Amino acid sequence: MRPLIAEVNLAALKYNFSVAQQAAPDSRNFAVIKADAYGHGAVQCAQALQTSADGFAVASIEEAVELRIAKISLPILVLSAFSQSEEVELLAHYELMPVVHSIYQLDILAQNNQSRTPIECWLKIDSGMNRLGLNKSEYLQAQAKINGIDLIQAVGVMSHFACSDETHNNFTQIQINNFSELTDTIKLPLSLANSCAVMAWPASHKHWNRPGIMLYGTSSIDNGQDSHLQPVMRFYSQIIAVKNIRKGQSVGYGQTFVADKDIKVGVVACGYADGYPRGIANDSPIVVNGYRTRILGRVSMDTMSVDLSLVPQAQVGDQVELWGERLAVREVADAAQTIPYELLTRVSKRVPRVYLMDVDKS
């Protein structure tokens, strides 16, 4: 077997969830586990969180059904739920809560009014992000339409932030105000906050919050407020070859690294087909045997090369941390000019996930 593993620490996941709870003690939480729990394994994460979360949020009906088949019985919010009539029966059968972001979806629900099982749906307001969501007049139209659809048993109202990770950007407050203007007088369950809003925008805490990335121990917040979260994924591999490179020789495709002195180079079993970003720059950080060193040359499909001059005893079989406890995924994301969300969700199928079970210490 290749030595490359994504180890998932479920106790850290539960700890991070408790941080979200403590930050907003009056709110309930849909733990966002879409995209296979941001690459960590949706069923395993749901099982670990099912005694503490109040519900889960996923992107699609397929993701929700996977959880139901695994006997997850908590409420499931489906963020990009449906666009076709045939899907309504699935929503009802699996007792899923669809997010309605467009009027045509209410027309679909109205056409399926004969379905026996009632549905609880969430209306999504566009409070300024201009992605999915109803504008003010559509929202008022939706409220009126819903009254005529018996299939809809209950309704919540939600919205999503564009910039909640920027703690000095007033746009989040503007979105909160826009949302309040439409919802202050109604008595329905409301939901606004994602992770960064849970951490940094208390005015956005409503009946339900929707923390995602913070559960996995990171975020893109700009004020370091996520530093007390615990990393959940440790992505690690091994050195599979060691080479001595002489001054003037190059390493890897495209000769993007040329040695300015004689150096020792390690080849690591991890490449872009495993989800490691190919575009990451020469000199980006990586940890060998607990020592921080740097990536040399271009990342290949299955391997990458690292500088072992700072780890002179390093040999074949030594451990390499791509990200995890000693190297934050956010630092790697910065070096690759992306965000932790992208790195975590891209760890590919061929990388085995190994679960560190949650040991109940009580």
Ligand SMILES: Cc1ncc(COP(=O)(O)O)c(C=O)c1O
């Ligand atoms: C509608 C919605 N709510 C909540 C979340 C969770 O966001 P975060 O991972 O930033 O906490 C997302 C993630 O993209 C989302 O699309």
